[in-house]
Amino acid sequence: xxxxxxxxxxxxxxxxxxxxxxxxxxxxxxxxxxxxxxxxxxxxxxxxxxxxxxxxxxxxxxxxxxxxxxxxxxxxxxxxxxxxxxxxxxxxxxxxxxxxxxxxxxxxxxxxxxxxxxxxxxxxxxxxxxxxxxxxxxxxxxxxxxxxxxxxxxxxxxxxxxxxxxxxxxxxxxxxxxxxxxxxxxxxxxxxxxxxxxxxxxxxxxxxxxxxxxxxxxxxxxxxxxxxxxxxxxxxxxxxxxxxxxxxxxxxxxxxxxxxxxxxxxxxxxxxxxxxxxxxxxxxxxxxxxxxxxxxxxxxxxxxxxxxxxxxxxxxxxxxxxxxxxxxxxxxxxxxxxxxxxxxxxxxxxxxxxxxxxxxxxxxxxxxxxxxxxxxxxxxxxxxxxxxxxxxxxxxxxxxxxxxxxxxxxxxxxxxxxxxxxxxxxxxxxxxxxxxxxxxxxxxxxxxxxxxxxxxxxxxxxxxxxxxxxxxxxxxxxxxxxxxxxxxxxx
Numbered sequence: 001x002x003x004x005x006x007x008x009x010x011x012x013x014x015x016x017x018x019x020x021x022x023x024x025x026x027x028x029x030x031x032x033x034x035x036x037x038x039x040x041x042x043x044x045x046x047x048x049x050x051x052x053x054x055x056x057x058x059x060x061x062x063x064x065x066x067x068x069x070x071x072x073x074x075x076x077x078x079x080x081x082x083x084x085x086x087x088x089x090x091x092x093x094x095x096x097x098x099x100x101x102x103x104x105x106x107x108x109x110x111x112x113x114x115x116x117x118x119x120x121x122x123x124x125x126x127x128x129x130x131x132x133x134x135x136x137x138x139x140x141x142x143x144x145x146x147x148x149x150x151x152x153x154x155x156x157x158x159x160x161x162x163x164x165x166x167x168x169x170x171x172x173x174x175x176x177x178x179x180x181x182x183x184x185x186x187x188x189x190x191x192x193x194x195x196x197x198x199x200x201x202x203x204x205x206x207x208x209x210x211x212x213x214x215x216x217x218x219x220x221x222x223x224x225x226x227x228x229x230x231x232x233x234x235x236x237x238x239x240x241x242x243x244x245x246x247x248x249x250x251x252x253x254x255x256x257x258x259x260x261x262x263x264x265x266x267x268x269x270x271x272x273x274x275x276x277x278x279x280x281x282x283x284x285x286x287x288x289x290x291x292x293x294x295x296x297x298x299x300x301x302x303x304x305x306x307x308x309x310x311x312x313x314x315x316x317x318x319x320x321x322x323x324x325x326x327x328x329x330x331x332x333x334x335x336x337x338x339x340x341x342x343x344x345x346x347x348x349x350x351x352x353x354x355x356x357x358x359x360x361x362x363x364x365x366x367x368x369x370x371x372x373x374x375x376x377x378x379x380x381x382x383x384x385x386x387x388x389x390x391x392x393x394x395x396x397x398x399x400x401x402x403x404x405x406x407x408x409x410x411x412x413x414x415x416x417x418x419x420x421x422x423x424x425x426x427x428x429x430x431x432x433x434x435x436x437x438x439x440x441x442x443x444x445x446x447x448x449x450x451x452x453x454x455x456x457x458x459x460x461x462x463x464x465x466x467x468x469x470x471x472x473x474x475x476x477x478x479x480x481x482x483x484x485x486x487x488x489x490x491x
Contacts, residue, residue, distance in 0.1 A: 005131065005132070005133070005135075007133050007134060007137075007192070008133070008134050009133060009134075009137040009140055009144075010137075013190055014133065014137070014141070016186055016189075016191070017128065017129070017132050017133070017141075017190060018129070018141060018145060020186040020190065020191055021084075021125040021126070021145055021191075022144075022145060023179055023182060023183040024084060024121045024125045024183050025122060025126070025145070025149050026153075027088070027091055027095075027179055028118040028121060028122050029149050029152050029156070029470070030152055030156045030159065030175075030176075031060065031114065032153065032156070032472060033153055033160065033280075033302075033306065033473075034156045034159055034160030034299075035056065035160065035172060036057070036157075036160075036280055036281055036284035036285075036302075037157055037161045037164060037288075037295050037298050037299045038160055038163075038164045038169040038295065039056065039057075039284060040285060040288045040289060040295070040420060041168070041295065042169050043420060046101075046103060046104045046107065049417035049418060050415060050416070050419055050420055051224075051417060052104040052108065053285075053420065054223050054407060055108045055223065056111055057111075057281060057406050058219055058223075058403050058406050058407055059108045059109070059112040060111040060112065060114050060115040060118070061115065061277075061400075061403040061406070061473075062112065062115060062212060062215055062216055062219060063113075063114075063115030063119060063212065064115040064122070064399055065399035065400045065403055066119075066208060066212030066215055067115070067116060067119035067208055067212065068119045068122060068123060068392065068395065069392050069393070069396055070119070070205070070208045070251060071083070071087070071123050071124070072123035072392060073203060073251075074120065075127055076127075076195060076196035077195065077196070079193045079194070079195050080124055080127045080128050080131055081124075081188075081193045081194070083120050084125060084128055084187065084191075085187050087117045087120025088117070088121050088183050088184055088187070089117075089180065090113070090116060090117035090120060090121075091114055091117025091118055091121055091180065092176055092179075092180030092181075093113070093117070094110050094111070094114035094115075094116070094117055095110075095114060095173040095174065095180075096173070096174065096176075096177055097110035097113065098110040098111060098173035099172075099173040100170070114173075122477065126142070126478075128191055128194070129141050130142065131194035132194065146476060147310075149470075150306075150309070150313075150470045153310075153470035154303070154306040154307050154309075154310045154470050156299075157299035157303055157306070158296070158299045158303055159299070160172050160295070160299050161296035161298055161299025161300065162296050162299070163175065165294050165296045202249050203251075204244075204247055204249065204250050204251035206243055207240060207243055207244055207250055207251040207252065210236055210239055211251070213236050214234075214236040214240055215400060215403060216233075217229050217232045217233030217236060218230060218233035218234070218237075218407075219403060219407045220233075221233055222407035222408045223407050223410075223411070225411055241254070252393065256382065256386060256393065259381055259382055260451070261377070261452065262381040262390060264448075264451035264452060265329075265374065265377050265448075265452065266393065266394055266397050267444075267447055268333075268374070268448050269378075269394055269398050269401065270397055270444075271333070271401075271440050271441060271443050271444030271447070272332075272336075272370065272374070272398075272401075272441065272444050273398035273399070273401040273402050273405075273474060274401040274402060274404065274437075274440055275333075275336065275337075275405070275437040275441045275444075276367075276402065276472065277402030277405045277406055277473065278402075278405040278406060278409040278436075278437045279340055279343075281406050281409070282430055282433055282434075283343060284298055285420050285426065286346060286426065286427070286430045287301055287302075287346070287356070289420050289421075289422075289423055290346070290348060290426055291347065291348065291349065291350040291356075297352075301356045301357075302360065304357065305364035305367060306364075307364070308364035308365060308367070308368050309364060309367055309371065309470045309472070312368045313470075313471075316371075316372045316373065317375075317376060320373035320376060321376070324453075325374075325376065325377040325380075325452055326452045326453060328370060328373040329373055329374060329445075329448035329452050330446075330448045330452075331366075331445075332366050332367070332368075332371075332445075333370060333441040333442065333445035334366070334442065334445050335363075335365055335366030336362075336366030336438075336441050337366075337437075337438035337441040337442055337445075338362050338366070338438075339360065339361075339363030339364075339365075340359070340363065340434050340437050341438050342358055342362060343359045343434055344434055345359070346359065348423060348427070367471075371471040374394075375391070375471075375475045375476060375478065378391055378475070379391060387478070391475075391477055391478040394475055395474045395475055395476075395477050398473070398474035398475055409433050409436065409437070410429070410433075412433070413429040413432040413433040413436065414432065415429040415433075
């Protein structure tokens with residue numbers, strides 16, 4: 001096995017490294033797109049109400065959002081391959097438990113375990129690419145990783161629908177087990193171990209626990225709903241901020257938010273990914289509960305958005321480099337909002353070509369316009385030494401926004417616990433929810449227009465290496481975000 005940093009992409013070892021990192025990251029990427037289409041069958045099989053469907057999504061996003069920054073730092077300190085393999089095994093174990101879950105309580109708990117595994121393997125997969133390859137091949141290797149990963153995310157809705165209609169919803173989770181069984185031995189045999197020699201052993205575990213607890217309490221307050229849980233969540237959130245301000249090596253250094261543009265772009269990210277998560281969560285149900293589509297039909301209906309992102313994200317990034325980020329970050333959310341409003345035409349017996357496809361194409365073009373420039377602007381808004389940290393924070397913020405949106409939207413739209421069992425009731429609440437999602441996007445667009453400016457070329461770090469992506473659930477992590485540029489810190 002060659003030493004890290006010397007592997008060439010043209011060698012057999014180089015191809016094995018790409019394969020194992022793509023396999024690992026694809027499990028988490030697939031999960032972000034396949035589970036939504038399985039929700040009606042999960043609810044029917046487990047006799048679960050709407051809150052369980054929300055927690056099926058949110059338990060995973062909660063632990064992933066709360067721990068992803070810590071996961072990268074663990075890899076830097078203890079070995080990127082070790083933590084990556086541990087994350088893959090953990091994710092597979094959580095997936096197996098999801099697939100075998102006898103009731104909704106076990107399923108939700110297993111989903112939380114899955115999120116922990118994803119928080120370890122997601123940053124680890126890209127950091128292994130960055131650390132393993134020769135500098136001359138590194139950009140191409142990252143491009144292959146992001147391209148193949150994007151393909152995996154793009155086929156997720158189709159694969160999820162096929163599994164739900166075929167062997168059953170449990171295979172949406174069980175399919176991860178053979179993928180992990182292939183990934184782990186390849187990683188152990190062909191991927192060299194690497195560490196950050198500057199990484200120290202001090203980890204902000206308290207910050208991670210407080211951050212995850214605050215999100216969990218607020219999420220519970222919105223789903224239950226519970227005023228006391230909401231107040232407790234706010235208090236824990238305040239404690240998290242106080243701890244992060246006083247720790248010598250915080251998971252989330254608050255000083256980075258002194259940068260006005262970085263803060264503004266993260267607010268735009270919160271708006272955008274709250275709307276995206278709410279949209280895909282409810283649309284997968286709308287297509288099946290109201291329009292009468294099969295799970296496979298719903299998965300195919302969602303496919304245009306991810307395919308457009310996969311095909312055009314690189315071109316979008318190049319355009320933003322020429323004209324600056326302000327226009328794409330303003331126009332992109334407005335296009336997405338238009339696509340969401342077009343979804344109001346989708347009711348009973350909706351035609352895919354006449355009703356669904358136009359909405360999905362407009363939505364996809366908005367995401368194409370928006371996501372790549374969003375990542376580039378985050379990286380360009382801070383000094384190069386903190387670009388990795390900035391990307392990691394932006395990714396975690398997007399996931400936290402999605403978590404809160406899935407919790408809040410059914411409450412705000414007046415969706416009852418059994419709404420997904422009634423086409424009439426769910427359709428009515430869906431029509432109330434879509435303008436809310438669109439309105440949040442309009443707010444994000446206005447913030448971008450008022451605050452985002454083109455950074456000075458000499459102040460901007462290298463352009464993003466993940467040129468192809470399907471950032472449906474969060475912006476793509478960049479290589480700098482998972483190979484520590486500051487002692488002991490990673491995204």
